[in-house]
Amino acid sequence: MSNADFADIPGTVLFDAQQARRGYGLNQFCMSLMNADNRKRFKADEVAYLADWPMSDEQRQAVLDRDMNRCLALGGNVYFLVKIAATDGISVQQMVGRMTGMDEADYRDMMLRGGRPIEGNRYRHEWLQRSGG
Amino acid sequence: MSNADFADIPGTVLFDAQQARRGYGLNQFCMSLMNADNRKRFKADEVAYLADWPMSDEQRQAVLDRDMNRCLALGGNVYFLVKIAATDGISVQQMVGRMTGMDEADYRDMMLRGGRPIEGNRYRHEWLQRSGG
Amino acid sequence: MAHVSATVYTSHVPAIGAALDHGRAAEPYWAPVFAGYEASRAWLREDPPDAIVLVFNDHATAFGPDLVPTFAIGTGESYAPADEGWGARPVPVVQGHPELAAHIAQSVIQDDFDLTLVNRMDVDHGLTVPLSLLFGQPPAHDFRWPCPVIPLAVNVVQYPVPSGRRCLALGRAIRKAIESYGEDLNVQVWGTGGMSHQLQGPRAGLINPVFDHAFMDMLTTVPEAAAAIPHVDYVREAGSEGIELVMWLVARGAMPERADGRAPTCVHRFYHVPASNTALGHLVLAP
Amino acid sequence: MAHVSATVYTSHVPAIGAALDHGRAAEPYWAPVFAGYEASRAWLREDPPDAIVLVFNDHATAFGPDLVPTFAIGTGESYAPADEGWGARPVPVVQGHPELAAHIAQSVIQDDFDLTLVNRMDVDHGLTVPLSLLFGQPPAHDFRWPCPVIPLAVNVVQYPVPSGRRCLALGRAIRKAIESYGEDLNVQVWGTGGMSHQLQGPRAGLINPVFDHAFMDMLTTVPEAAAAIPHVDYVREAGSEGIELVMWLVARGAMPERADGRAPTCVHRFYHVPASNTALGHLVLAP
Ligand SMILES: [Fe+3]
Ligand SMILES: [Fe+3]
Structure with missing residues (x-):
């Protein structure tokens, strides 16, 4: 089986090595939010905080916009991205529903x-x- | 095969899960010496530096004494311990020969x-x- | 000698942990969920295990973009509940069983399973929510889980993930390892994750009860057939996160075979929709 | 389609890196060591690979007491030379081949090898000394290794370590993966570590040329027999660190079979004692 078999499933991005490489910095940033101090720093100045991570400007904008579908397309994965929802104080259902x-x-x-x-x-x-x- | 089969090999400690558990803090300390600042701090005050790691007093003394056979018995492994030799500026051959x-x-x-x-x-x-x- | 006395299967939805931790378990939304586990909790109190091998997946908590083990076994002394972004769950630290874990690792690696040994990791809802569901919240005066837990983490986040067949085979190797352990222990193996759910994109919210019930049927009676389900079928039929169900196959592989060749006894079975975005499934199988 | 054009085997003694880095390669102690690789270096210049899968072991550098993968494949863009305590070796950053690595991981994990995927790690002498031996020191005006390298790390530090049989089988699965890669690449697989040496206790300094030569013979002509050597025999006969030789079996498994069923051609073979505490062995096998 190749990953191409997944391509005809609608509305679904497969998080494979290629996506993981694309999303490396974005997902690293998300994991940093597992620390309360980092969450505070991010909330105080999102733009400055995002500048510290090796992300593309597109990825940074998608985070600022909370455009999770865009984040997924740019290499994010929901288990990383959910840390943003946690930081925003919204539930997994709210975050997923918005997508x-x-x-x-x-x-x-x-x-x-x-x-x-x-x-x-x-x-x-x-x-x-x-x-x- | 069990690890007992190794017991009749002379002068040899098998680094298995039990030894790894025993040596956890000792080996962690050794890995910290992969950083130049840490090496400097260790050399400046070995006793103080060792106090920061979750090691037994026996393990700390074995490091201070550079008693590598004792370190091995206490859960150290040569690939970790060689970082001490590096910090002391001696070669792998010198360190191994001393054992x-x-x-x-x-x-x-x-x-x-x-x-x-x-x-x-x-x-x-x-x-x-x-x-x- | 140790033995596998039973296997337990359950979804590990994070919202369940949040509901418990914030005292919302009695609300109409959540009450049916917890009611569905009551019989299993009573059953567990009757024959409590000495140790649990808990198969779960890490959700980008202990393993991030730098390193993804296919199978990782916890050989440490203990594991702290992780801060997944909402703060750590207020549940006890999980005590490990380093001796049994090291024995399983030794046996299973010599049987050609290429485990990663993990001495230190924080554990996320994938591991702690099943404990909460089946043991309830430990009381303040005796704040600990009832028995040691060996975490066994399976990669179902970054593809390639292991095949169902491989997961079933790993379970069998774990049973063999447990049965060769010198001490007389009552060990349970738990498989967690699933059932159908999709947490991404415009298809999010997908639930497929027909697939979920068929999976529980197959898992119980014809595990090889369940193990043959290709990844693409999980993703198509059970949603992108439905792939977590391969972890149930590890626990199923650890079930002792009955002398009469029959399927194991289904002690409990429960299915409920929804728990947050997810269909919740639960099975207890005994030999 | 990509293919495995040759396999290369060599010890990876750290003192060799130190001798090169400190300009001592011409000293009487070291000159014979480097002379032994001259023919292989010329051979490599004639038919340079497009990529190398380099099987090595991490020496408590990237993987410490917290986490020990049995097999880990590097899927990253690049890998920096590690500071093992003496400062980082002044050699180029190793460029990876993420596409081929991801393809190998996909194929091999679906073939039941439970790899750990590693996107970021520093690489120690186990990986960089073989590159130095076979490519020489890259010149300042073109400071890079001649081709991309996919690191494949094998646990030979903390027991249980994988069996020789498992290592040979992994090599075969890697060859199959390479042969199904869409691009036409000339790929070499290198196995490193060994030969006989013991770096601990009163038996340190052990060297067993009879074992070492027998191992090189068996590896070349009857790899299944070499793969059947139990761990205890490596440790007893070749010293506690002689266990590194199981990594040669991964590379041997990756050798294409000849149509006539014969053993591969031994292009080069070299053996020398001592290099620091170690017996040094080197082989080049081509189909
Ligand atoms: Fe999950
Ligand atoms: Fe080595």
Whole structure:
């Protein structure tokens, strides 16, 4: 099996060696937030704190924007990125829900009703059909 | 095979999980000497520097005495301990030679003549016979 | 000689730890979750293990961008609960079992499993939430977990991750190692993580109860079939983080075979949606 | 497709690095050592590899008391020479080959080898001394090693260490991985460490040329027999640090089989005593 087999799963980035290399500095920054002092320093001046890490400007902006989907595309991984949510004092559900583009209450309701169904969410082409593409 | 099979090899400590646990702090201290500042601090006040590491007093004394065989018995391993030799500015050959109890020149000569022979050095009982034990 | 008396399987959702730690376990959202573990908690009190081998994955806590072990066994004296960004969970330090861990490492490495030995690591919700679910919160006057725990960390974060087949085989090698340990110990092996969930992108919130129930069925009765599931099927059917289910296969491999060749007894089984973003599953299997 | 064009074997004695770095290579003690590699250096200049998988062991440099991987593959961009206590060796930073390393990791982990992935580590004499011996010291005006290097670290420090059989099998899996890489690369696999030496206690200075020559013979013609040597025999016959020779088996496993079933061609073979405390051995095998 190659990683190409995963490419037709919609809305999913595989965190492999290539992504890990791309996200190295971004993920390092995230791990630094496992320390209370670092969280305080980050919150006091996000731009200055981010400047200390070997990240691209695109990655820094994605963090400042809290654009987690962009962070994922730029080599981040959710288990690293969740440290940003922790620093912001939001829950994992809030953070994950925001990645779907749904309203917070709608996402919570969807989960209470049993979550996003698997039907229609297995293949990219199912999504393309739905969007009329 | 169990580690007991190694017990009849003379003059040899097997660095296994038990030894690694025993030597944890000692070996940690040794690794700290991979930093030039730490080497300087250690040389300036060995007793004070050693006090910072979770070691037994026996281990600290063995380091102060540069008693490398004692360090090995107390959970040290040569690849860690050699950082002490480096800090002292002596070569690996000098450090290793001292563990044999031989004079430095004698050890060097032995190596130049082809090293310690394997005959008579495979089993503990060969050593006990030689020492009349 | 030591033996594997039972195997336990459970999701390890971090929000469960947060609910417990912040006194929200009785809220309507969480009460059914904890109720689902009550029978297992009673069962554990009846026949408490002497040690647990707890298979979990580190979530970018002890292992970060610099180093990713496929399989790592904890051979240390103890493991502190990690600060994952919200502060460390207020639960006891986890005591290890260095002697049994070293014995397992020795046996399993000679059986061609290329473990990483870890003497020091902080442990995250992957390890502490299962302990909370199955032992409850330790009381202040006796603030400790009931028995030593050997952490066994599996990489399911950065691909390539180990195959299901490899995880099942590792479990078998661990059972063999436990059964050759000199002391008479009652050992349980726990597999954690899963069930279906996806924590990324526009497909986040995916839940697949049909896959989850089929997985629990297969794991119980035909573990080789469960072990043959390719990674891409986990990700497609159970979400990008559903891949954690390969860790259940390690515990399943550690189940002693019955003399009559039958499947193990399912002592408890529980399934609930949702716990935060995740479908929660729980099994107890005994020989 | 990439292919393994040759395998190279050599001791990696730290004193050799010190002799080179301090301009003592021409001294009577060291001159015969470097003379023994001249033919191999000329051979390398004739058919330079595009990449090297360099099997070595870390000597309590990158991996300390906290974490010991059985097998670790370097997937990083580059690796700095380590300060082992004498200051870092004044040799170039080692450039990695992240793409090929990731491909090997993917292939080998799916083939049931439980590698640890390492993105960042400093490399000690175990890796840099073989480069110095076979490439010489890079000149100031072109201060770099001739090709990218993928470090493959094997635990031979803390027991349990992997068996010889396992090391040979890993080499075979690495060859298979290299042969399935999309780009046309000339890859060499190097095995380092050994030969007989003991660096501890009253038996230090042990040298066993009979064992060493027999090992080089067996490795060349009957690698399965060399792979069957138990650990205790290495330690007894070749000294406590002679166990490093298991790393030669990884490189040997990576040798392509000849169509006629014969042993590979021994392009170069060299043996010398002493280098510091150690017997020095060197082989070049080509299909
Ligand atoms: Fe998890
Ligand atoms: Fe070495």
